[in-house]
Amino acid sequence: MNSRTLHHPSYSPNYFSLDDILATNEKLPCKFDRAVISMGFLDPSARSKDLEKGLKLELPLWMASALGSRRKIVSCSLPRAFNDRYKDILRADASLVDLHALSPYYYELGRHLLPLVGAEGATLGTHLISTLKKRLRGIMDNSLNCQEAETLSRKSHFDHLERRLFQTGRSIYQDHQLWLQRRTHLLHTVPTAPQQGKRKISEIS
Amino acid sequence: MDSAHIEFLAEKLPISIVPNFTHEKLYLIAGDVGPFTAGIPVEVPLWLAIDLCHRRKCRLIMPDWMDHEKLAEIKEEETQATGFTKMPCEHYMAVAQLLLSAEPEGIPDSQRVKTLLKDIWDLRMSKLQSSVANFIVSGGSYAKLDQLTLMEINSIRPLLPHSLDQLHRLARSSNTSELSQTQDL
Structure with a gap:
């Protein structure tokens, strides 16, 4: 183990941070401030093709933040x-x-x-x-x-x-x-190494 | 940093040995060692002392704090004090670990010494943890670490900055959202 393995933060300013992607997938309750045409599939219980004004729906955070803050299509409330x-x-x-x-x-x-x-x-x-x-x-x-x-x-x-x-x-x-x-100075073989067996010369060349 | 790195640093500390061989001065990169004369005490780095001891070329002279009475005193002092007390050696854990494994028969009552060292370590660690917790809750910006040994600092090193990092992230994002709101108004 080296010192780098001890501390490996990867969080939100990092585009590829898995934690951040998963965190922004959490749902939060939103209310539509205007009618949205032909987006009815977002609401699984709705029968119409359009989303009506005033509809309450749980949207993932990444969608809510895109629709909410600037475009004012939905207003979010806290989960x-x-x-x-x-x-x-x-x-x-x-x-x-x-x-x-x-x-x-x-x-x-x-x-x-x-x-x-x-x-x-x-x-x-x-x-x-x-x-x-x-x-x-x-x-x-x-x-x-x-x-x-x-x-x-x-x-x-x-x-x-x-x-x-x-x-x-x-x-x-x-x-x-x-x-x-x-026991820090002891070296261990990788668990998969013994399973691999010997390599043949024909495979290497 | 790993505990093994700290042990490496601790191995540079000087220790007295009584060699049972005669040899001229050794010229090493880190400094000259010797000359060795059989039966005359000489000061060498710890790593050399341990190596010679394994080869039965010398007898270690234990530092005066490697003694159950001294350690019991230190433990008592540590229990009484609210802050940290000064340790007899900068790398007491590593040195004790090396000496105890190299020549346990050279230390009288080595089991008791081991127990006392573990007690002192546990005492200091619990003190360290509670002071770190206070430090975080009170939102302090600096802490004095002069009585702590390297091993103790290292045992909290990745955790404390990582938590402060996270606190800082939360604080920064709450600040920026406040700022953007005042700009909106």
Whole structure:
């Protein structure tokens, strides 16, 4: 393991960030502000060819942000995970909430929602920061102290960004454990190498 | 940085040995070592001492802190203090690990020494974690690390900047969205 494998962030300014693509695929409730012609297929329950004005539909974030902010075709509201009730719960004790069940990409989604929701954006921004700050203690303690068998259950209530942080802490912890057992200098064969067998000269040339 | 890198750095620390052979001065890139005279203590880098010890060419003279009474004192001091106390050696974990594996019979009560070292490490790590958590919650911008050893800093190194990175991203995007709103008005 080298130092580069310990820290490999890949997030939203990066066009190819998989996390970002998945986060922008989360659905959020939208309301159409004007009728849209021949786009009825977006609403699976609709029978008409057109989308009517005032229709409420769940659209993925990437579509909502394209239609919402400048063209004013739809107006977005916050998904369930960001309503006041859940915000209050998170404000009371953020470290106990199962964020992954609430929204698997909580922070990323919140970050993308900021420009869409207008005046609520400022409070949402500070809310995201304070939530992460409160939960960091738990993430750090779990990743640097828990046993190998427990990792899955410990990180089950972390959202994706928190799992990344957990994994970062975990890798340095494992490196230290390996060093304590004097096993860092051992080299291992790749698991697939013995299965491949010998190569024949005819195959190489 | 891995723990193995830190061990490599720690191997440069000098340690006294009593060689059982005679040899002239060694001229190495990192500095001259020796001359070796049988029975006369001489100071060499740790890596050379460990190598000679494996070949039964010398006896290690343990640093004075590798002793269960000294370590118990340090542990007591660490428990009492709220901050971090100064460690006897900059690389105490790595040096102790190397010495304990090279010549466990040279240290009286080596099992107890091991336990004490582990206790001190755990104490300092839990202190470090709680101070890092405070640092993040209070939104501090700098921290003083002068009493921490390299191994301890390294154990938090990837996690802390990574979390601060994420916090910074959230803060930046909430700032820019605020800015764009004021521009709209």
